[in-house]
Amino acid sequence: MNAEPVRAVVFDVVNTLWFEAKSPDLDRVYRLQAEAVAPLLDGWGIRLGEPLPTMLAQIWQAGEKADRRERERGSLREVSIPLLLRGALAVRNIEISADQADELWRATWIPARHFGVQLYPDTLNVLAALKTEGLLVGINTNRPCTAEMHLPGLRDFGIAPYVDAVVCSGDTGYVKPHPSTFELVLDRLGVSADETAMVGDLRDADMRGAKAVGMRTVWKLNGRYDLPPCPEADYAIH
Numbered sequence: 001m002n003a004e005p006v007r008a009v010v011f012d013v014v015n016t017l018w019f020e021a022k023s024p025d026l027d028r029v030y031r032l033q034a035e036a037v038a039p040l041l042d043g044w045g046i047r048l049g050e051p052l053p054t055m056l057a058q059i060w061q062a063g064e065k066a067d068r069r070e071r072e073r074g075s076l077r078e079v080s081i082p083l084l085l086r087g088a089l090a091v092r093n094i095e096i097s098a099d100q101a102d103e104l105w106r107a108t109w110i111p112a113r114h115f116g117v118q119l120y121p122d123t124l125n126v127l128a129a130l131k132t133e134g135l136l137v138g139i140n141t142n143r144p145c146t147a148e149m150h151l152p153g154l155r156d157f158g159i160a161p162y163v164d165a166v167v168c169s170g171d172t173g174y175v176k177p178h179p180s181t182f183e184l185v186l187d188r189l190g191v192s193a194d195e196t197a198m199v200g201d202l203r204d205a206d207m208r209g210a211k212a213v214g215m216r217t218v219w220k221l222n223g224r225y226d227l228p229p230c231p232e233a234d235y236a237i238h
Contacts (some may be wrong), residue, residue, distance in 0.1 A: 001085035006216065008136035008164075008191045010182075012200030013143070014117075016220050017159060021118035029110050030057045036107040041097075046094055056108060059088045063144065076178040081144055083106045109145050112153035119157055138185045139166040140198070142175045142205060165189045176202075177209025186213075191221045207232040 011017055030053040038052060048055060059081075066079045082101035085108075089096055096104070130137055139159075143150055147166035154160040165188035172180035174181045186193055193214035198208025210217050211232040219233035230236075 004192075005197045006135065006195060006197055008138060008189050008196040009130055010140050010185055010189075010196060010198045010210075010215070011114040012176075012198075012202070012206050012220075013139060013141040015201040015222060016199060016206075017123050018112070018117045018157065019222075020116050022116040026057070027053070029114055030054075030060075032114060033108045034108050036102055036110075040100075040104060040107055043094070044100065046089075046096075048092065048094075055088060055092075059084050060108075062088075067144075076174045076176075078142075078144055078173050078175050080173075081108070088191050106149060111156055113156045117157075124158055124162075136164045136189050136191060137162050138189050138196075139163055140176065140181050140185045141168055141170040142181075143170060145170045147171055171174045172231035176205035177212065179213050181211070182210055182213045182215065186215075189224050203227075203230045203232075206218065218219075 014020075033056045034052040037056065041052070043050070063079050063081055063084055066084070070077055070079065082098065082105045085104050086096055086098070086101045127137060139147075139150075139154070141150070145168050147168055149169050149170070150166055151160060154163060154166070165185055167181050167185040167188065169175040169181055172178070172184055174180045176182070182193075182198070186196060189196070194216075195218040197218055198206060198210035199218040199220055200210070201222060203219070205220050207217045207230050217232055217234045218228055219236045221227065221236055221238050223238055
């Protein structure tokens, strides 16, 4: 076991800090997205011949299908939502710039509180205890957004005050276990891999990904007692 003292702990988010307590009302999510996007389209003089929530639903569903195809191919590339937005408008004979697509992408990002998620009962206590011990806390999560876009959701659940650095797969264009997000969160925390622990629930994305860059690993099992051992996990917790 590494003798270097731990200076930082990095967490996955879904099924590590919070979980989906109930299925989200996706129709409501698409309406919220439409409310955020409509002023941008109006300002650009863009008029659609169909309900905006319908188009947005199609785009995000296309993103989910594209993500599944990438994983089936063994690719670790993150799906580009701005590219999907440009494509969806292009087939409707509407051209927008890359900057406009990026602005639309950011507007469509709806905070996690609208997706039926709930904190684990001990999440905030654990984060507070780590900060009391003087440790740095990071977030490394597979989400098709940037850290800036993810922060409002972390604030809503009281997580943000404890966090020193956030990285999402949308920041690098690759999903875990690709090394890019692990390397970026280490850089933002200002620590080395051998003095950092990664906590997550996924064998490949979290444990193998973190171990590959030299981090210590804590596998959060959430009561899954029937899983085979994970050689890349230094510790297993529930």
